[in-house]
Amino acid sequence: MPVTALDIFKLLAKKNCGECGVPTCLAFAMMLANKQAELTKCPYVTPEVVEQLESSASPPMRTVKVGDIEIGGETELFRHEKKFFNETAYALIIEDDLDDHSVVKRAKKLDAMKYERIGIISGVDLIGVKAKGDAQRFSDAVTLVNDNSGLPLVLMSDDADIVEAGLKVVSKAKPLIYAGRANNCASMAKLAKQYACPLALYADDIDELMSLSEVAKSEGLEDIVLDLNLGAKPLRQALEWLTILRRLSVKKLFRPLGFPVMLNLDNGADIETQAIRAAIGTLKYASLILFSDLDPARLYPLTTLRTNIFTDPQALIQVNPGLYEIGKPNRNSPVIVTSNFSLTYFTVASDIEASKVPARLLVVDTEGLSVMTAFAADKFTPEKIAETLTEYKVADKVDHRKLIIPGMIAMLKMKLEELTGWEVIVGVKDSSALPKYLKELANG
Amino acid sequence: MVAIPKESWSGKIKEVTFGATDDEGGTRDRKLRLGGETTLPFLAFEGAVSRPAIGMEVIDHLGEDYPQLIIDEVGDVIRDPVAWADACVNIYGADFICLKLLSTNPEEENVGAEDAASLVSTVLKQVKAPLIIQGSGDYEKDSRVIELCGEAAKGEQCLLARAEQDGYKSIAVAATANDHAVVAFSNIDVNIAKQLNIMLTEFGVPPDHIVSDPLMAGVGFGMEYAYSAMERIKLAGLVGDKMLQSPMIADVSVAWSAKEAYRVDANLGDERDRAIFWEVGSAIAALMAGANALILRHPKSVAIVRRVVDELVG
Numbered sequence: 072m073p074v075t076a077l078d079i080f081k082l083l084a085k086k087n088c089g090e091c092g093v094p095t096c097l098a099f100a101m102m103l104a105n106k107q108a109e110l111t112k113c114p115y116v117t118p119e120v121v122e123q124l125e126s127s128a129s130p131p132m133r134t135v136k137v138g139d140i141e142i143g144g145e146t147e148l149f150r151h152e153k154k155f156f157n158e159t160a161y162a163l164i165i166e167d168d169l170d171d172h173s174v175v176k177r178a179k180k181l182d183a184m185k186y187e188r189i190g191i192i193s194g195v196d197l198i199g200v201k202a203k204g205d206a207q208r209f210s211d212a213v214t215l216v217n218d219n220s221g222l223p224l225v226l227m228s229d230d231a232d233i234v235e236a237g238l239k240v241v242s243k244a245k246p247l248i249y250a251g252r253a254n255n256c257a258s259m260a261k262l263a264k265q266y267a268c269p270l271a272l273y274a275d276d277i278d279e280l281m282s283l284s285e286v287a288k289s290e291g292l293e294d295i296v297l298d299l300n301l302g303a304k305p306l307r308q309a310l311e312w313l314t315i316l317r318r319l320s321v322k323k324l325f326r327p328l329g330f331p332v333m334l335n336l337d338n339g340a341d342i343e344t345q346a347i348r349a350a351i352g353t354l355k356y357a358s359l360i361l362f363s364d365l366d367p368a369r370l371y372p373l374t375t376l377r378t379n380i381f382t383d384p385q386a387l388i389q390v391n392p393g394l395y396e397i398g399k400p401n402r403n404s405p406v407i408v409t410s411n412f413s414l415t416y417f418t419v420a421s422d423i424e425a426s427k428v429p430a431r432l433l434v435v436d437t438e439g440l441s442v443m444t445a446f447a448a449d450k451f452t453p454e455k456i457a458e459t460l461t462e463y464k465v466a467d468k469v470d471h472r473k474l475i476i477p478g479m480i481a482m483l484k485m486k487l488e489e490l491t492g493w494e495v496i497v498g499v500k501d502s503s504a505l506p507k508y509l510k511e512l513a514n515g
Numbered sequence: 516m517v518a519i520p521k522e523s524w525s526g527k528i529k530e531v532t533f534g535a536t537d538d539e540g541g542t543r544d545r546k547l548r549l550g551g552e553t554t555l556p557f558l559a560f561e562g563a564v565s566r567p568a569i570g571m572e573v574i575d576h577l578g579e580d581y582p583q584l585i586i587d588e589v590g591d592v593i594r595d596p597v598a599w600a601d602a603c604v605n606i607y608g609a610d611f612i613c614l615k616l617l618s619t620n621p622e623e624e625n626v627g628a629e630d631a632a633s634l635v636s637t638v639l640k641q642v643k644a645p646l647i648i649q650g651s652g653d654y655e656k657d658s659r660v661i662e663l664c665g666e667a668a669k670g671e672q673c674l675l676a677r678a679e680q681d682g683y684k685s686i687a688v689a690a691t692a693n694d695h696a697v698v699a700f701s702n703i704d705v706n707i708a709k710q711l712n713i714m715l716t717e718f719g720v721p722p723d724h725i726v727s728d729p730l731m732a733g734v735g736f737g738m739e740y741a742y743s744a745m746e747r748i749k750l751a752g753l754v755g756d757k758m759l760q761s762p763m764i765a766d767v768s769v770a771w772s773a774k775e776a777y778r779v780d781a782n783l784g785d786e787r788d789r790a791i792f793w794e795v796g797s798a799i800a801a802l803m804a805g806a807n808a809l810i811l812r813h814p815k816s817v818a819i820v821r822r823v824v825d826e827l828v829g
Binding site (some may be wrong): 150151188276281305306307311312314315318319322323325328343346347350351354366369370371372373375376380382384415423424461483506 | 558559580739741742753775784786789793800826
């Protein structure tokens with residue numbers, strides 16, 4: 072909740088002394104509210120006021136970095152109020168009692184579980200290394216995983232010595248420590264502080280979770296992730312508590328629980344059940360989800376769902392510009408030009424697919440505007456198309472030099488031919504005519 | 516002790532009854548109640564929760580593009596709408612059937628309204644679950660089709676689909692004359708959804724005889740737009756906007772627009788598992804956003820989504 076200038080003014084000394092460089096306290100308060108001034112400039116503000124203002128100015132939910140991934144930092148219950156900020160991170164587990172060869176194999180496999188969809192790459196974000204034996208084995212396993220994957224890690228053990236063995240290998244990469252509990256919180260918190268790593272806290276009860284949070288904070292920790300055992304609760308309870316925790320951070324500004332929330336799905340359920348829980352968690356307030364395992368058949372829809380829910384409702388829906396392959400085009404396949412408005416892309420791509428004629432779709436950056444709008448706004452120009460043609464090295468991928476442009480911008484043909492030296496073919500006016508058009512083209 | 520933040524909602528989602536049992540003069544073997552909740556989806560700790568109904572799609576004209584996966588799963592009966600509907604209810608466990616009379620489309624087979632009504636009668640005789648009767652989308656033809664089908668189904672408390680902003684009167688008449696409810700369709704636009712409810716109500720459709728369809732979009736094909744529209748509608752209803760308190764229906768079969776859900780690609784795992792989960796994921800999104808009824812396509816999706824609903828409703 073933003074602090075208003077008036078709220079700040081009420082806390083100031085109201086001397087209007089001008090020593091901060093601003094004539095009145097009200098003016099100073101307004102500048103503070105807009106982050107255009109520093110509170111330290113006022114010689115008369117008390118330490119209590121400083122604390123109060125700092126605490127209400129800080130975000131409702133901490134943003135925690137695990138490796139290079141940011142989680143949390145959310146401010147909303149509903150994406151349409153603003154947006155959801157940091158995509159729910161997915162972590163898959165490797166248990167350290169696998170033999171070395173299997174650990175390496177699984178690390179490489181998880182590292183490669185990524186899918187590209189309309190220019191966005193998405194997949195497994197983290198690897199959880201789970202201790203099943205002693206500190207030495209854990210340390211060896213963490214080393215193997217770290218050497219064979221670029222993903223940030225979650226170090227999983229209840230034993231602080233075992234966790235430390237892992238931290239000695241990878242602490243610089245800021246792995247998440249899982250987890251501090253009632254019986255080990257103080258020592259885990261000390262480790263987390265010492266190695267400057269984020270710490271997950273686990274409790275089955277919200278009051279207990281809150282006291283663990285207080286313990287961690289008293290050790291100077293700020294990078295905390297909360298596990299209320301919702302991964303194991305029936306869906307109804309899980310959903311209720313996920314909602315409660317989110318309300319506590321963003322509506323109530325309840326600082327003891329103002330942290331990202333995680334789901335640990337590693338409790339014996341099958342892949343499909345985990346995927347279903349993860350879908351609910353992704354839509355409803357989980358910042359990190361830990362799986363025992365997942366297959367591509369579930370991960371791919373899940374990452375697509377995740378991308379969907381985290382898109383910015385206020386941004387123009389667009390796809391990344393580039394050269395997209397539809398079907399399996401070869402060096403003689405047609406090249407079709409279009410804009411990067413999402414709806415245009417999907418419609419055109421779908422119509423090309425329906426034609427069963429493999430083709431390449433050159434998507435030009437029209438800042439999310441449709442063909443006609445972009446053309447009217449001078450954003451779909453021969454120069455822009457020519458630039459895109461070069462940038463994505465289309466000439467290297469095809470033997471012909473023919474470019475099909477949307478029928479509605481036929482007037483660009485001559486200038487485009489001039490700029491590129493390619494033959495520009497004026498295509499159909501409505502993409503629904505593409506299947507017939509491309510079939511006829513293919514048949515000569 | 517942490518204080519649990521409970522919202523107090525001043526509004527209630529209307530309850531629309533769907534399916535008339537014999538004590539009401541119908542022949543349905545169950546009566547469904549859509550809506551009636553007093554809080555956000557499944558938050559039983561702060562209000563009354565409603566159980567979403569899970570239905571299946573039956574089409575009387577399978578286009579060329581209908582996924583082979585579904586055809587293989589259902590088998591030959593997919594060519595016979597009556598047998599298909601029977602399988603949906605009695606084998607796959609659907610709560611209701613959405614019968615889409617696409618064959619009546621003047622641009623396709625242009626089957627006559629009388630034949631469509633006759634099909635509806637046969638389905639109602641053989642399959643005892645509640646029924647949604649949906650036209651082909653051609654307003655002029657649908658007027659006639661829905662009129663006759665509404666008559667044929669009189670007394671069974673069906674849902675007639677779909678009324679739209681530019682064409683709602685004939686469906687509204689067919690509904691009020693035969694005691695059916697109306698599915699009010701809007702194109703992912705909260706204002707139009709509200710406007711349509713106002714127009715239907717002013718035209719004489721009782722408020723508890725309207726189910727809103729704000730247009731579902733599947734995962735990867737605009738799901739987030741549908742999701743936010745539904746959330747906004749639900750929230751408006753719960754804070755007291757009487758014209759946005761209709762229960763909502765989500766036609767999740769749109770998930771099958773995503774060819775990537777079922778194309779053969781070893782990198783993306785088994786296509787059957789993937790396609791089913793694509794539909795299930797879309798259904799979960801609809802449930803989280805507040806859908807009170809779902810229309811599904813794949814038989815296996817029904818069992819999975821039912822387990823999810825059972826666990827959410829408790």
